[in-house]
Amino acid sequence: MKVLFKDFNQEAFSFDKDPVLVLEEFWTPEDQTFFQNAMNEATWKRLADMPAVSRAFPNCGNWSKGDIGHQERERFLNKINLPCIADYTGCPPDSKQAHLNLNYFSYQVGDCLSIHDDTIKTDETSQQPSSIRRLAIAAFFHDEWDVDWGGESIVYNEAMDEKGKQTTVEISECIAPEPRSLVMFTVPRFHRICRIDPRATEGYRQLSIETWFMTGL
Numbered sequence: 001m002k003v004l005f006k007d008f009n010q011e012a013f014s015f016d017k018d019p020v021l022v023l024e025e026f027w028t029p030e031d032q033t034f035f036q037n038a039m040n041e042a043t044w045k046r047l048a049d050m051p052a053v054s055r056a057f058p059n060c061g062n063w064s065k066g067d068i069g070h071q072e073r074e075r076f077l078n079k080i081n082l083p084c085i086a087d088y089t090g091c092p093p094d095s096k097q098a099h100l101n102l103n104y105f106s107y108q109v110g111d112c113l114s115i116h117d118d119t120i121k122t123d124e125t126s127q128q129p130s131s132i133r134r135l136a137i138a139a140f141f142h143d144e145w146d147v148d149w150g151g152e153s154i155v156y157n158e159a160m161d162e163k164g165k166q167t168t169v170e171i172s173e174c175i176a177p178e179p180r181s182l183v184m185f186t187v188p189r190f191h192r193i194c195r196i197d198p199r200a201t202e203g204y205r206q207l208s209i210e211t212w213f214m215t216g217l
């Protein structure tokens with residue numbers, strides 16, 4: 001479902017019925033400025049400096065991942081405290097049971113993320129996972145986006161053969177990185193981020209906060 005946040009019926013929506021949700025104009029211009037300012041102050045790391053992630057996502061450019069501060073994390077979690085999240089996962093985002101690792105991301109021309117399903121692979125982390133990802137969440141804070149600039153999230157359905165074995169994936173959604181939107185979908189679900197096109201305006205950075213709503217194993 002894709003809907004303006006002001007028209008979103010929070011009580012009626014369920015991730016069990018509709019696994020992909022796009023809320024347009026979810027973040028206010030004040031939220032956008034607040035998180036842009038925080039991103040300008042944040043400590044960032046490039047993909048090339050994260051060997052395990054680089055191995056898991058080769059030829060994906062050199063996007064950046066930034067650390068989010070405590071105050072920004074609180075503001076983010078307070079705002080996304082929607083009943084549909086608590087209904088689907090069994091606990092609200094600000095509860096002790098929820099494990100949310102929030103990070104800033106910045107994609108520039110040439111950056112992309114190849115197809116994956118958000119399950120935690122052992123080659124992405126040196127530790128055994130103690131929780132599972134239930135919902136993927138992305139929030140976009142750049143000032144503008146144009147259809148020629150790329151950076152869309154493509155979400156796929158798995159196609160199964162008659163024995164229930166995965167044979168291929170089919171596109172189910174193409175989600176534009178609209179400024180001030182909030183995107184959520186249930187995990188595992190195959191998806192990728194399209195490469196940012198050289199036609200993007202000079203200095204363009206696709207700015208997002210991304211997280212997974214995780215619950216214990």
Ligand SMILES: [Fe+2]
Nearest residue numbers: 116118136191
């Ligand atoms: Fe992902």
